Amino acid sequence: MKEINLRVKVPSSGVFTYPVIFGKNHWQKHLRAFLEKKTFSKVGFLVDEKVFAAWNKEIESFGSSDILLIPSGESSKNINKVIEITGTLTSKGYDRKSLLVAIGGGVVGDLCGFIASIYMRGIPYVQIPTTVLSIVDSSLGGKTGVDTPYGKNLVGSFHFPSLVIADTLFLQTLPEEQRKNGFVEMVKHALIIDGTYYERLMRPFSEEEWPSLLLRSCEIKARIVQKDPKEQNLRQILNFGHTLGHALEHAAGYSLLHGFAVAWGIIGEAFLSMKKKLLSEDELQRLIRDFQHKGLLVSPEIISKLSWEDVRLPLLHDKKNQRHTVYVVLIDKIGRVKPFQGRYSHPFDEVSLKEAFNFLQNIAEDRHERH
Numbered sequence: 052m053k054e055i056n057l058r059v060k061v062p063s064s065g066v067f068t069y070p071v072i073f074g075k076n077h078w079q080k081h082l083r084a085f086l087e088k089k090t091f092s093k094v095g096f097l098v099d100e101k102v103f104a105a106w107n108k109e110i111e112s113f114g115s116s117d118i119l120l121i122p123s124g125e126s127s128k129n130i131n132k133v134i135e136i137t138g139t140l141t142s143k144g145y146d147r148k149s150l151l152v153a154i155g156g157g158v159v160g161d162l163c164g165f166i167a168s169i170y171m172r173g174i175p176y177v178q179i180p181t182t183v184l185s186i187v188d189s190s191l192g193g194k195t196g197v198d199t200p201y202g203k204n205l206v207g208s209f210h211f212p213s214l215v216i217a218d219t220l221f222l223q224t225l226p227e228e229q230r231k232n233g234f235v236e237m238v239k240h241a242l243i244i245d246g247t248y249y250e251r252l253m254r255p256f257s258e259e260e261w262p263s264l265l266l267r268s269c270e271i272k273a274r275i276v277q278k279d280p281k282e283q284n285l286r287q288i289l290n291f292g293h294t295l296g297h298a299l300e301h302a303a304g305y306s307l308l309h310g311f312a313v314a315w316g317i318i319g320e321a322f323l324s325m326k327k328k329l330l331s332e333d334e335l336q337r338l339i340r341d342f343q344h345k346g347l348l349v350s351p352e353i354i355s356k357l358s359w360e361d362v363r364l365p366l367l368h369d370k371k372n373q374r375h376t377v378y379v380v381l382i383d384k385i386g387r388v389k390p391f392q393g394r395y396s397h398p399f400d401e402v403s404l405k406e407a408f409n410f411l412q413n414i415a416e417d418r419h420e421r422h
């Protein structure tokens with residue numbers, strides 16, 4: 052068991068400190084201890100239905116009468132669900148002294164966090180992430196939100212949980228594809244900050260090594276969030292691979308899992324890093340080889356079918372852009388981001404972005420033909 056204490060100072064809102072407790076088969080013990088320490092008028096569990104199917108005995112042993120099952124998948128992260136659940140909470144008498152507990156991946160975590168942030172103007176919540184992605188990414192950092200018909204995460208808030216319990220026990224039932232999906236975010240953490248960690252991730256590793264690798268990613272993300280809780284500057288580096296990645300994900304109609312779109316995005320943004328003479332050609336080629344070897348460049352047929360027009364529009368409309376210039380985080384070596392004029396992203400015009408997209412399509416076509 053290892054505990055990281057996240058101390059987040061938000062300008063004008065104060066300082067938030069909360070523990071992220073990391074281990075295996077320890078969540079029940081820590082949740083019980085937390086509930087005993089404080090008095091809550093009611094405790095409601097929001098649980099992903101697939102997680103509940105696999106772990107219902109453990110969850111029910113908690114004896115809460117309020118287990119609200121959330122249908123699996125991104126479509127549960129919407130405003131109607133928020134209205135439905137807040138209605139249920141009101142009818143059950145939840146008040147400002149009540150607690151919500153999220154057990155599931157990023158979908159349940161984001162939804163529960165958002166509900167907790169607005170119900171009675173804010174109630175506490177605990178996150179128990181059950182996917183790789185939610186352990187290393189969405190449960191850390193206090194971003195909550197839901198999707199609207201206009202796009203992903205367009206309605207949301209910052210609301211820090213009171214406690215995060217990352218229990219690798221849940222990963223036993225997580226499908227391999229979902230593991231890999233979250234693994235890409237771990238690789239991203241390594242590429243922006245820690246070259247040695249990147250080497251560890253790329254070497255073959257056993258099941259027993261997963262927890263310490265996950266922990267390293269949590270430390271990296273926690274350190275960055277701690278320094279920049281409201282995404283004003285440093286936190287931008289977490290967007291490495293995501294400018295192109297989001298555009299590809301959107302253009303492909305979300306038929307690619309987020310992590311896999313980001314894997315292609317990382318290669319595209321590494322290409323842009325190389326074009327700016329930051330990353331060496333050798334390191335770019337090494338990344339491509341490693342990603343192929345680890346099976347991260349999946350669904351090349353989807354990438355090769357996209358047209359530049361499909362990708363261009365979401366790219367230019369990325370909410371992180373300013374005045375139609377597209378900003379991209381670049382690395383100058385494996386494990387280090389290169390800042391530019393006091394910020395962590397570099398401006399790009401359409402011509403260079405299209406070149407990066409063509410580069411990805413060449414890799415995709417090459418892979419597609421070989422299969």
Ligand SMILES: NC(=O)c1ccc[n+]([C@@H]2O[C@H](COP(=O)([O-])OP(=O)(O)OC[C@H]3O[C@@H](n4cnc5c(N)ncnc54)[C@H](O)[C@@H]3O)[C@@H](O)[C@H]2O)c1
Nearest residue numbers: 101123124156157158181182184185188189194221224225
């Ligand atoms: N708040 C943030 O900072 C942040 C950061 C990154 C991503 N996100 C959000 O996170 C979401 C994606 O999260 P995700 O990848 O965890 O997806 P998810 O929550 O949809 O879970 C993926 C799938 O795995 C299933 N599942 C979850 N845990 C399981 C387990 N232990 N065993 C078996 N099946 C299990 C789920 O039912 C689902 O089908 C997106 O909505 C994204 O916007 C938020």
Ligand SMILES: [Zn+2]
Nearest residue numbers: 236293309313
């Ligand atoms: Zn991501």
